[in-house]
Amino acid sequence: MASSPPLPWLKPAFLVGGLSPLALLLLELARGTLGANPIERVLNQTGMLALLVLVASLACTPLKLVTGWTWPPRVRKLLGLLGFGYALLHFLVYVGVDQGLRMGALLEDITKRPFITVGLLALVLLVPLAVTSTQGMVRRLGFPRWQRLHRLAYVAVSLGVVHFVWRVKQDVTEPLVYGGVLALLFAIRLAEAVRKRRARAALSAT
């Protein structure tokens, strides 16, 4: 297989691109142009960005499988961590600013409101993935075990979509678009797994 060009700008470009919505948000916050309810705007934007970037990170491998491009997997970790960062920020704004650290209210939200419970669960599932994202951790866990663990990403992002579906008031089109893309990505991975298994079976049969 031909080795792909080094593309030294690839990761910096994705990092800058991935952080620019945050920079814009901070700029709008500083200029006071976030509208009548800035906290709601920040919550909606960070939540949306978390989901968008996490879905993008899950798209890297399927994209390589479909197109043969070798660059997408090289930004997968970066996108995964960036998505986790947005999800964490979303959570911190909810806890610290929106709810003002009122523990009673937070506890009630988490235990009584499924859309909050599911959102928190999605974030919690992302924590071990973020922690084990380094090369050292891949080595320490061994690749097969690391890979199994990181399949949790699909569970976490699916829960994120459910969180979004349960949050909207009436029109569920937007969250269902995320759900649809996620299902498509999962289907590509599944098809690839089936293809590999068949190839292995054919190999062992000879």
Place this chain on the structure above:
Amino acid sequence: VPKPKRPRGPYDTDETPTPYEDATTYNNFFEFGAAKGDPAENAHTLKPRPWTIVIDGEVAKPQRVDLDTMQAWFPLEDRVYRMRCVEAWSMVIPWLGFPLAGLLRRVEPTSKAKYVAFTTLKDPTQMPGQRTDTLEWPYVEGLRLDEALHPLTMLAVGMYGKVLPNQNGAPLRLVVPWKYGFKGIKSIVRISLTEKEPPTTWNLANEREYGFFANVNPQVAHPRWSQATERRIGELRRRPTLPFNGYAEQVASLYTGMDLRKYF
């Protein structure tokens, strides 16, 4: 924001009105889109004049009346009310209008009249949001007759001393300050007195989340969020939500003996 110069009326709050800019750019009016900024952007297609209102049902004097004619029947009053949205944000809005009770008495409800049903204009050419089926159109709302006759209940034709902007429900909207904002039906074309409880739009869309009464109640949580606190637009910290949005003294007696958890 300048404080009103006139003396404070018996129903006015002395709280600082929400900036006009916020009250006219952060709206729920699904007829013009589901996002908060959509109504301000899209409502220019609404033509608030000429405007006819049909008043019918259980009344001795059913009629079709031009809004300018109707407005001339009553002196316009300024009322500074708190407005609490079911989504847990709130504003303080100086309305301009007249009590609904005056209009209802004028058309003489019959002895069968128990409820008042309201209907919004249905015209997708003027209201582009009605081309999608996010809600059942036209928007409908209702009050029990005693709620409708309460002196706090008003029909507004203006706010902040100006004509009602399209995105705020021009040319005629309902204001019921002790209930969640969605009860305040906008761009009203029909007022019918009925014997039976009329259907209401958000109740039809999701009866578990939105009841017929929709009285502001910090004790009864929305299934997806708490109603115990609210964010006053322009403030960082949440403030506690008051029973009946702070109008308990005036309206709590309308509901004596009723289980407000059941009739939410």
